[in-house]
Amino acid sequence: AAGVIQSPRHLIKEKRETATLKCYPIPRHDTVYWYQQGPGQDPQFLISFYEKMQSDKGSIPDRFSAQQFSDYHSELNMSSLELGDSALYFCASSQFAGWSSDTQYFGPGTRLTVL
Amino acid sequence: KQEVTQIPAALSVPEGENLVLNCSFTDSAIYNLQWFRQDPGKGLTSLLLIQSSQREQTSGRLNASLDKSSGRSTLYIAASQPGDSATYLCAVSTSGTYKYIFGTGTRLKVLA
Numbered sequence: 393a394a395g396v397i398q399s400p401r402h403l404i405k406e407k408r409e410t411a412t413l414k415c416y417p418i419p420r421h422d423t424v425y426w427y428q429q430g431p432g433q434d435p436q437f438l439i440s441f442y443e444k445m446q447s448d449k450g451s452i453p454d455r456f457s458a459q460q461f462s463d464y465h466s467e468l469n470m471s472s473l474e475l476g477d478s479a480l481y482f483c484a485s486s487q488f489a490g491w492s493s494d495t496q497y498f499g500p501g502t503r504l505t506v507l
Numbered sequence: 508k509q510e511v512t513q514i515p516a517a518l519s520v521p522e523g524e525n526l527v528l529n530c531s532f533t534d535s536a537i538y539n540l541q542w543f544r545q546d547p548g549k550g551l552t553s554l555l556l557i558q559s560s561q562r563e564q565t566s567g568r569l570n571a572s573l574d575k576s577s578g579r580s581t582l583y584i585a586a587s588q589p590g591d592s593a594t595y596l597c598a599v600s601t602s603g604t605y606k607y608i609f610g611t612g613t614r615l616k617v618l619a
Binding site for chain 2: 425427435437440447448450480482488495497498500501503
């Protein structure tokens, strides 16, 4: 069965550079979630999209932006990178069914290292 | 604001033991609760999902229970094996938001 695809899997950037992380949800899934997991920490919710509109927002820095495209893939754009942005970034997708949302399926993550 | 706590933070047991991991949440208005396994530096592997209307789910040697009224879930692992060594995370989605709030995790080590 198709799973959530994230690219790249690993990314190394210098401070103050920009990074773009991509997420391709499971086919027919219309909702995408982004999570950040710092070293030794639990994953923290950043932002989510439903039908290409932002549906919820967590502790996402103003330097980060994200969007969901017409094919439902999503991109997380990170600018002015800081050392503290080094983390594992997960994308999850689900299928929203009116008043409820199905299980979230997680991608393998993108490991971002900021030097 | 939903808060999720897991105890113990770390656990070391000999192979073959049955063990219980605990997850507590402060807001009982949850949509679902999911247990994950995470190996060091790796992604999240989904173990079990319990919808709010369910009381438990089973998969192989794993059994997860949910008591919404008391804000608790337990993950029972039978006949533990060294390959079960990992960090176990529970995550809760609250009705109306659907985003997951993760617990702090239990780091399990099963000794051969």
